[in-house]
Amino acid sequence: MAEDKDFAEAAVSEVHKKISDAFNLFDDESNKTVDVREIGTIIRSLGCFPTEAELHEIITEIEEEELTGFIRFEKFLPVMTKVLMERKFRPIPEELLLQAFEVLDQEKKGYLEPEELKKFMTQEGEPFSHDEMEEMLSAAVDPDKNVVFYKDFVAMMTVRDQ
Amino acid sequence: MKAAILIQRWYRRYIARLEMRRRYTWNIFQSIEYAGEQEQLQLSSFFSFMLDNFTQLNGSSPCDPMTEEGGVARYELIDVEDSYCGPHLSFPLNVNHTNALLSTYKEQKTLHARYVLQLLHETKKFLEQIPNIIHLSTSYYKEITICGDLHGSLDDLLLIFYKNGLPSANNPYVFNGDFVDRGKKSVEIIIILFAFMLLYPDHMHLNRGNHEDHIMNLRYGFTKEVMQKYKTHGRDILQLLQDVFSLLPVAMVIDSKVLIVHGGISDMTDLNFLESIERHKVKSALRLPRRTMDSVMATRCGSQVKGDLRRRRRGSAQRRNQRKKGSSGSSSSSSSSSSSSSSSSLCSPRISSRNQPRPRLSSSVLSPTLTSYVPCMDSMVSIETQPREEEEWKQVVDLLWSDPKIQDGCTPNTFRGGGCYFGPDVTRTLLERHGLSLLIRSHQCKQEGYELCHNGQVITIFSASNYYEVGSNRGAYVKLGRTSSLDSSSTKVSAAEDSALKALQEKLFAHRTELMTTFQQYDKNNTGAISLSDWAQAVESVLRLDLPWRTLRPRLARLSQDGNVEYLSCFENICPNQPPPLVTPNLAETLYRYRTDLEIIFNIIDKDHSGLISIEEFRHTWKLFSSHLRVAVEDSVIDDLARSIDFNKDGNIDFNEFLEAFRVVHRLDTKDQHQD
Numbered sequence: 001m002a003e004d005k006d007f008a009e010a011a012v013s014e015v016h017k018k019i020s021d022a023f024n025l026f027d028d029e030s031n032k033t034v035d036v037r038e039i040g041t042i043i044r045s046l047g048c049f050p051t052e053a054e055l056h057e058i059i060t061e062i063e064e065e066e067l068t069g070f071i072r073f074e075k076f077l078p079v080m081t082k083v084l085m086e087r088k089f090r091p092i093p094e095e096l097l098l099q100a101f102e103v104l105d106q107e108k109k110g111y112l113e114p115e116e117l118k119k120f121m122t123q124e125g126e127p128f129s130h131d132e133m134e135e136m137l138s139a140a141v142d143p144d145k146n147v148v149f150y151k152d153f154v155a156m157m158t159v160r161d162q
Numbered sequence: 163m164k165a166a167i168l169i170q171r172w173y174r175r176y177i178a179r180l181e182m183r184r185r186y187t188w189n190i191f192q193s194i195e196y197a198g199e200q201e202q203l204q205l206s207s208f209f210s211f212m213l214d215n216f217t218q219l220n221g222s223s224p225c226d227p228m229t230e231e232g233g234v235a236r237y238e239l240i241d242v243e244d245s246y247c248g249p250h251l252s253f254p255l256n257v258n259h260t261n262a263l264l265s266t267y268k269e270q271k272t273l274h275a276r277y278v279l280q281l282l283h284e285t286k287k288f289l290e291q292i293p294n295i296i297h298l299s300t301s302y303y304k305e306i307t308i309c310g311d312l313h314g315s316l317d318d319l320l321l322i323f324y325k326n327g328l329p330s331a332n333n334p335y336v337f338n339g340d341f342v343d344r345g346k347k348s349v350e351i352i353i354i355l356f357a358f359m360l361l362y363p364d365h366m367h368l369n370r371g372n373h374e375d376h377i378m379n380l381r382y383g384f385t386k387e388v389m390q391k392y393k394t395h396g397r398d399i400l401q402l403l404q405d406v407f408s409l410l411p412v413a414m415v416i417d418s419k420v421l422i423v424h425g426g427i428s429d430m431t432d433l434n435f436l437e438s439i440e441r442h443k444v445k446s447a448l449r450l451p452r453r454t455m456d457s458v459m460a461t462r463c464g465s466q467v468k469g470d471l472r473r474r475r476r477g478s479a480q481r482r483n484q485r486k487k488g489s490s491g492s493s494s495s496s497s498s499s500s501s502s503s504s505s506s507s508l509c510s511p512r513i514s515s516r517n518q519p520r521p522r523l524s525s526s527v528l529s530p531t532l533t534s535y536v537p538c539m540d541s542m543v544s545i546e547t548q549p550r551e552e553e554e555w556k557q558v559v560d561l562l563w564s565d566p567k568i569q570d571g572c573t574p575n576t577f578r579g580g581g582c583y584f585g586p587d588v589t590r591t592l593l594e595r596h597g598l599s600l601l602i603r604s605h606q607c608k609q610e611g612y613e614l615c616h617n618g619q620v621i622t623i624f625s626a627s628n629y630y631e632v633g634s635n636r637g638a639y640v641k642l643g644r645t646s647s648l649d650s651s652s653t654k655v656s657a658a659e660d661s662a663l664k665a666l667q668e669k670l671f672a673h674r675t676e677l678m679t680t681f682q683q684y685d686k687n688n689t690g691a692i693s694l695s696d697w698a699q700a701v702e703s704v705l706r707l708d709l710p711w712r713t714l715r716p717r718l719a720r721l722s723q724d725g726n727v728e729y730l731s732c733f734e735n736i737c738p739n740q741p742p743p744l745v746t747p748n749l750a751e752t753l754y755r756y757r758t759d760l761e762i763i764f765n766i767i768d769k770d771h772s773g774l775i776s777i778e779e780f781r782h783t784w785k786l787f788s789s790h791l792r793v794a795v796e797d798s799v800i801d802d803l804a805r806s807i808d809f810n811k812d813g814n815i816d817f818n819e820f821l822e823a824f825r826v827v828h829r830l831d832t833k834d835q836h837q838d
Contacts, residue, residue: 014695014712021710025185029568044178049171092172100165125166128173136173157176 012081019080022046023073032073036063039071043080048089052126058083094158101150111147114140186710188609190662191630193707194669236398237279251277253284255361260328263357267316267350275395278353282402285356288363289409294441295433296367296414298334300642308336308422308640310604310611310623311371314345314387318626318637319354326639329358329366336414338604338623339371339424339562343382345626349391356406370410370441371424372562372580372605376400377448408442412561416642421598425605426564426620427589428582429572431557433596439554447559447580565606566620586616593619602640611638630662663717669705670718670732676704681729691726700729 022042026034034042039062040055050058062075083089104120105112114137121128121136128136139157140148242250248271249262266273273281300306307326312319327333337355342348358366372378379385379400388403389396413436414422421433563581567573570585577583589601601620607629613622627637670677680703682688684696692700697719698711715721719732 010693010695017695017698018712021712022182025182025189025710025713031568040174041178041181044175045182049175051167051171052174092168097168097172100168103165104169120166121170125164125170128170132174132177135177 012085015081015084016077018046019077019084020073023076027073033070034073034076036069036071039076042076043083043089046080046084047091048083049092050089054089094154097154098151101154105150110151111142111145111149113147117148182713186713187662188630189709190666190707190714192607193709194665237276237283240276240279240395242274242276246274247271248273249277250274251281251357253280253360255357257361260354260357260361263354264320264323264328267347267354268320272349272391273353275392275399278349278392278399279395279402281353281356281360282399282406284360286402286406286409288360289406289411292411293437294412294439295437296411297418298336298367298414298416300334300417305641306334306336306416308338308602308623308642309625310338310638311340311607311626311629312337312345312351313340313343313373313626313629314348314351314384315626315629315637316345316347316350319351321637322625322639326641329362331362331365334362334365334367336367336369336416336422338422338602339369339410340373340604341368341371342384343373343379344629346387348384348387352403367414368410369414369422369424370407370412370562372447374407374410375446375448376404376407377446404445405442408445412436412441412558415598419598420600420602420642421593421596422602423561424603425560425562425581426566426584426603427592427601428560428564428584429588429591431560431592433592435553436557436561439557441554441558443551444555444558447555447562563605566603566615566622568615586619589616589619607635608638609635611636612640663714666707666709666714667718667732669707670701673704674733677701677729677732680704685729689726690730691722691724691728693726694721697727697729701732 022045023032023034026038026042028034036059039059040050040052043050043055043058058079059071062071062079064070064072064075101112102108104116117140118133118137122130122133137148140150140153142149142152248266249259251259251273263273298306307322309319309322323329329335335358341351341355345351355366355368359368373382373384376385385400388399392399412423413433415433416422421427560581563575563578565575565578565581565583566589567583567585570587572585572588573583575581575583593599593601599619601616602623603620604623604625606622607624607626608622611624611627614620615622621640623638623640624635625637625639627635629635677700680700681692681697684692684700694712694715697715701711702708715727720728722728
């Protein structure tokens with residue numbers, strides 16, 4: 001029993017260190033705070049796939065009562081530890097992602113026109129900002145054919161993300 | 163709708179990962195860069211020792227005394243061959259000359275050594291007349307442009323000129339130091355900057371940076387660049403540049419409101435004192451000023467005596483005050499940290515107390531006939547001027563080397579090993595004392611090319627884009643009144659990341675023995691694997707780079723099936739290419755770790771910079787070096803190594819090839835040769 005407890009404690013402390021490493025990367029002033037706009041990046045960089053809505057919930061939970069625009073590490077740590085220990089916001093498997101693209105590709109062409117993709121991504125779901133859209137297109141569009149071969153795109157992004 | 167959300171979630175996470183990788187890549191570069199500077203400074207006493215020894219051994223270099231004696235400048239003796247198709251300069255310069263220089267360099271051509279020397283000679287004459295701190299006024303101009311570190315990046319200089327216009331009476335510029343080193347076009351940059359300064363002395367201003375320092379240049383590439391581009395006259399050029407660099411002003415003040423220095427300030431920084439120093443004596447931050455003949459000359463020369471004594475008295479009074487503050491101890495915490503910060507200006511006690519350095523014959527300001535005066539002046543000068551010079555040197559080092567920090571106070575710059583970290587309170591106090599409102603400095607690479615700190619009282623400006631790697635950062639310049647950043651291509655994370663990781667793997671390899679010892683301490687059962695947290699702790703305790711090791715682990719080491727780190731795997735991606743036979747792993751590792759330092763030392767010994775040294779010299783260097791570092795290496799091992807490196811058995815070692823032999827390559831490239 002004691003060993004189990006030790007093991008659990010070790011796991012928690014490992015998670016704590018992981019969180020603190022990620023947090024520190026964004027703590028530009030070295031004062032254990034980060035800009036609230038970076039919280040999404042931190043959470044996602046820790047391997048989580050939350051929706052914008054879920055993200056917003058977390059932020060509301062850890063924000064100071066008086067909105068300062070900064071998030072303190074003390075507040076962030078317990079919430080994020082819970083997220084990681086409970087394995088919330090699990091990764092999206094590649095197959096599921098491909099299926100999602102296939103849903104958008106209604107004619108089953110095997111590719112999407114940049115305009116099609118743009119329409120879906122900026123008008124549906126949790127819309128991309130202009131910058132996000134431009135960035136995605138710059139990576140996704142095949143420069144020769146000027147369309148998005150989503151299968152290649154997904155494969156490429158998954159490899160690079162490893 | 164669901165599909166869209168899924169893709170958006172996935173893509174946003176991808177971007178977040180990318181951002182995180184960009185950030186830690188940045189951290190790696192910065193940590194390694196600063197660690198390198200720190201080593202350089204730690205070895206400074208050794209370099210001073212080497213320089214003293216080898217300059218004595220080799221006697222005075224033949225060119226120096228002639229430089230300005232008898233009214234015949236050496237460059238006039240150099241013929242310009244008929245085949246030379248570059249620009250011909252004549253002084254005073256005009257706009258046609260600077261235009262010709264710019265187009266020459268755009269076409270990748272070079273300027274003839276004769277003109278380089280003449281230009282440097284004119285530059286030196288000009289700099290000798292200008293004060294330590296230049297006061298500018300913008301009332302005549304609408305704007306003044308301030309540029310940060312260029313580090314040999316000619317493209318960035320040309321880009322600035324292209325976007326912002328060439329320097330002229332209507333378009334004044336300040337370049338804030340670090341023109342040279344690292345990049346490949348440092349020569350071109352200083353030629354262009356000096357030419358514009360001579361053409362528009364009131365509208366083109368250059369501050370000194372910490373790389374305008376001949377010892378730094380040995381390590382960071384400028385010395386090599388000059389020798390490669392000017393094989394015959396490179397030495398003369400370097401010699402003259404030593405003087406030119408030390409004559410560059412150390413600070414600018416614009417409209418009595420804005421202070422511009424390369425690095426920063428400390429709580430000891432005293433602009434009035436700095437106005438009065440003899441800046442050219444600070445030849446290098448890595449070397450305390452020696453009592454050169456200049457000081458002897460100064461005390462002998464009637465007109466300067468008064469000024470000199472007055473200043474000296476002020477200097478010693480100041481020191482007394484400091485001592486009082488220091489000894490009372492409890493007076494305030496900032497004052498005690500201040501005394502440590504100014505003494506942090508490197509290694510001073512060690513060098514100054516030991517063997518009173520003799521004036522160096524190679525110093526180009528000396529004329530040989532005066533040498534005989536030294537002994538009789540010795541006692542007097544050493545008592546009187548030594549502390550004063552030390553104080554001057556410290557003040558200059560603080561301006562050139564310091565970095566701002568977030569917290570109040572002033573502490574030694576342990577990261578770089580020289581200068582200090584100054585807090586917002588230090589900035590506020592200095593600005594208030596002098597009625598200033600802003601400090602502009604450079605010295606640190608920023609991702610956007612610029613950064614504000616200390617409540618907007620300090621701007622950092624850095625002009626070399628892609629400093630660490632393609633896509634790592636933008637370059638920027640300030641136009642006083644508004645900040646504008648340059649365009650640069652969008653960040654390419656993975657290229658920069660690869661090269662950062664490679665640099666990090668080199669670090670790991672260089673500390674292999676220490677790391678292995680530490681790993682094995684954790685690995686009680688000798689399984690070859692330790693937990694992630696042990697691994698992270700071990701690596702951090704040895705390398706001390708303060709990096710997110712857990713995040714980096716997947717790129718540095720493999721996990722075993724049970725989730726532990728197979729620590730041997732972090733040395734796998736790297737191995738020395740063609741290790742010379744008979745070299746023990748230990749020596750390879752030592753060589754690897756100190757190869758930059760070795761190269762500097764080789765450069766010092768290799769006086770003609772031919773890239774060749776004799777086996778005997780090689781042995782000698784190694785002995786000096788290993789005794790300094792207290793790395794025990796047996797003589798026989800060194801001999802074997804020397805013999806194995808001397809591939810063509812002519813008794814000389816080509817150091818470049820030697821270094822090449824230890825170049826780090828990815829394992830894939832060497833698989834064939836390396837299957838043991």
